[in-house]
Amino acid sequence: MNYNFTEEEIMVRDTAREIAREKILPVRQKYDEEGIFPEDIVKIMAEGDLFRVFIPQEYDGLGLSMTAMLLAVEELSYACAGIALSYAGTSLGTVPIVMFGSEEQKRKYLPLVAGGGLAAFALTEAEAGSDAGGVKTRAVKDGDSYILNGTKQFITNGGVADFYVIIAITDPTRGTRGATAFIVDKGTPGLEFGKKENKMGIRASATRELVLRNLRVPASQILGREGNGFLMTMKVFDKTRLGVAAQSLGIAQAALDAAILYAKEREQFGKPIATFQGLQFMMADMAMKIEAGRALTYAAAKDIDLGGGDPKITAMAKAFTSDTAMAVTVDALQIMGGYGYMKEYPLEKMMRDAKITQIYEGTNQVMRSIIASHLIKETK
Amino acid sequence: MKNIFVCVKQVPDTTEVKWDTEKGTLKREGVASILNPFDLYALEEALRIKDKDPEVRVIALTMGPKQSQEILKECVSLGADEGILLSDALFAGSDTLATSYALSRAILHRGDPWIVFAGKQAIDGDTAQVGPGIATWLGLPQATYVRKVESLEEGKAVVERLTEEGYERVEISLPALFTVVKEINTPRLPSLRGKMKAKSFQPLLWSAQEVGAEEERVGLRGSPTQVKRVFSPPQKEGEGERVEGKPEVLAHRLSTLLKEWKVL
Numbered sequence: 001m002n003y004n005f006t007e008e009e010i011m012v013r014d015t016a017r018e019i020a021r022e023k024i025l026p027v028r029q030k031y032d033e034e035g036i037f038p039e040d041i042v043k044i045m046a047e048g049d050l051f052r053v054f055i056p057q058e059y060d061g062l063g064l065s066m067t068a069m070l071l072a073v074e075e076l077s078y079a080c081a082g083i084a085l086s087y088a089g090t091s092l093g094t095v096p097i098v099m100f101g102s103e104e105q106k107r108k109y110l111p112l113v114a115g116g117g118l119a120a121f122a123l124t125e126a127e128a129g130s131d132a133g134g135v136k137t138r139a140v141k142d143g144d145s146y147i148l149n150g151t152k153q154f155i156t157n158g159g160v161a162d163f164y165v166i167i168a169i170t171d172p173t174r175g176t177r178g179a180t181a182f183i184v185d186k187g188t189p190g191l192e193f194g195k196k197e198n199k200m201g202i203r204a205s206a207t208r209e210l211v212l213r214n215l216r217v218p219a220s221q222i223l224g225r226e227g228n229g230f231l232m233t234m235k236v237f238d239k240t241r242l243g244v245a246a247q248s249l250g251i252a253q254a255a256l257d258a259a260i261l262y263a264k265e266r267e268q269f270g271k272p273i274a275t276f277q278g279l280q281f282m283m284a285d286m287a288m289k290i291e292a293g294r295a296l297t298y299a300a301a302k303d304i305d306l307g308g309g310d311p312k313i314t315a316m317a318k319a320f321t322s323d324t325a326m327a328v329t330v331d332a333l334q335i336m337g338g339y340g341y342m343k344e345y346p347l348e349k350m351m352r353d354a355k356i357t358q359i360y361e362g363t364n365q366v367m368r369s370i371i372a373s374h375l376i377k378e379t380k
Numbered sequence: 381m382k383n384i385f386v387c388v389k390q391v392p393d394t395t396e397v398k399w400d401t402e403k404g405t406l407k408r409e410g411v412a413s414i415l416n417p418f419d420l421y422a423l424e425e426a427l428r429i430k431d432k433d434p435e436v437r438v439i440a441l442t443m444g445p446k447q448s449q450e451i452l453k454e455c456v457s458l459g460a461d462e463g464i465l466l467s468d469a470l471f472a473g474s475d476t477l478a479t480s481y482a483l484s485r486a487i488l489h490r491g492d493p494w495i496v497f498a499g500k501q502a503i504d505g506d507t508a509q510v511g512p513g514i515a516t517w518l519g520l521p522q523a524t525y526v527r528k529v530e531s532l533e534e535g536k537a538v539v540e541r542l543t544e545e546g547y548e549r550v551e552i553s554l555p556a557l558f559t560v561v562k563e564i565n566t567p568r569l570p571s572l573r574g575k576m577k578a579k580s581f582q583p584l585l586w587s588a589q590e591v592g593a594e595e596e597r598v599g600l601r602g603s604p605t606q607v608k609r610v611f612s613p614p615q616k617e618g619e620g621e622r623v624e625g626k627p628e629v630l631a632h633r634l635s636t637l638l639k640e641w642k643v644l
Contacts, residue, residue, distance in 0.1 A: 007579075008576070011572060011575050011576070012572060015569070015570070015571070015572050015575065018569050018570075019569060022569065023569075044569070047568065047569075047571060048569055048570075048571050048572060049571045049572035049573050049574075050572070052572065052573070053572070062572060062573070062576075
């Protein structure tokens with residue numbers, strides 16, 4: 001369908017598609033099986049200028065739209081959602097600086113990302129998942145700096161990112177108004193990397209613990225204002241969760257395409273299984289859900305690009321597309337039968353990768369809570 | 381400035397071309413045109429030299445109809461600094477001699493070549509003559525089938541040439557012309573900034589007169605090669621032998637045949 005993407009957006013989509021199909025497809029199985037972080041592919045993505053898409057022009061970027069970035073994520077995820085996450089995770093760690101960073105912080109970090117530097121966003125802890133208010137990591141003021149202590153969990157790009165946006169509690173008496181975001185460079189004494197997670201899917205993505213031991217961070221590294229950490233996080237997530245939607249669309253589309261190509265080739269009872277109505281209805285249902293999700297996602301993105309943005313709608317897009325990715329990968333694998341279950345075929349990987357999209361950047365249950373809370377507030 | 385010229389050609393995408401068996405010609409209608417794949421390796425090698433040496437200027441050069449500028453845009457999207465399109469009705473019907481003459485005039489007109497790169501051949505004509513022809517017209521030393529540029533100095537290069545038996549290591553004075561094989565590198569993909577630059581890029585458009593090409597040396601008049609007829613060689617009828625059976629039976633038959641043919 002024609003979504004009226006701009007010429008530049010189509011250029012981004014095509015560039016990401018070329019990288020995905022020519023460079024990522026041939027290696028995705030190996031990277032998934034061995035759980036290798038795709039440094040070489042990140043370099044190719046950087047040389048293709050994909051990281052410049054979401055960086056403003058005055059900081060060596062191309063300053064393109066949210067839509068353009070989502071198109072890149074969708075195309076990369078079509079080939080491998082895990083490898084795409086190194087890209088999407090970097091945008092999650094960078095967008096807070098684009099939105100709230102000081103001029104000095106922007107000059108320091110944005111050109112770095114434009115050239116292929118990686119970023120990470122560290123909020124989640126052992127006891128603070130959906131309930132971000134459970135964050136225990138403390139930041140205590142000491143002269144012109146803060147001393148951070150605590151452990152962050154499941155951090156995407158952990159260990160490979162060049163800098164980390166870390167949420168820590170500066171005032172435990174103020175609840176959600178007592179959290180602050182700090183930008184911490186890799187290599188800062190006290191920033192250590194803990195356990196490397198052994199995951200079900202997105203195995204080419206680096207996911208690690210961050211262990212903060214008396215980590216000294218100058219006050220100039222505070223992002224936004226002290227006490228504003230959670231508020232900023234929510235504002236960032238309201239936009240960036242569309243990245244998960246784009247990732248889900250990529251996975252789902254790849255699964256559907258693989259299943260249809262297979263069904264056209266595979267013969268049973270003397271004819272291709274694509275001619276059987278039972279399977280045709282499955283294909284049609286999958287395609288309907290994907291296209292509905294795509295329409296919602298890119299409409300939400302266009303809204304943001306035009307200066308608007310509705311958290312309820314981005315939550316809908318995230319939940320709907322990720323539920324779709326899960327359902328579609330399960331059904332696409334079903335169409336491929338026993339072959340779909342084998343590691344030689346990409347469907348089992350897609351199914352494993354799809355699961356995380358219902359969980360991270362806010363579980364789909366949290367998404368529904370966000371949607372409902374807005375509905376209840378808005379409906380008078 | 382060190383000028384590296386890369387000679388490129390627009391060719392039909394042979395993966396899409398079908399053969400018209402009745403007419404004995406290629407069906408070119410509706411077939412996409414692409415940058416000759418071997419030229420992409422030539423361009424990549426030039427760009428790699430440029431990546432290491434800011435003094436280098438990469439100039440893509442082609443001869444052909446107006447629509448050939450598309451491949452120059454592609455070269456710019458990959459990182460070429462300039463693109464020159466030699467286009468003139470006078471060039472129509474040029475064979476490899478006339479083409480290499482015209483391209484050599486364009487190189488002289490732009491001036492000061494340090495290295496001239498070309499693909500080993502174009503996938504449509506497969507002659508592999510234009511590269512060497514340009515070197516001859518320019519009076520430059522040349523190395524064909526280059527698979528590696530080992531070292532490069534201002535006035536001297538060491539390259540490896542692929543041969544049927546292995547490779548040759550050649551020291552050659554610069555300026556020189558190299559034709560390259562696909563073993564030489566893995567071409568990059570175009571970047572977003574490159575594509576954006578290419579979008580508004582207009583190549584230099586040069587005529588025969590502009591580059592000072594003599595009329596009698598270009599086009600049909602300058603081409604001693606006259607194409608009489610194009611045809612595909614008659615297909616050989618299958619004379620093979622088909623053997624079926626268990627592996628040991630097949631192995632026995634194969635060893636008997638190899639002995640019969642005195643291979644073993």
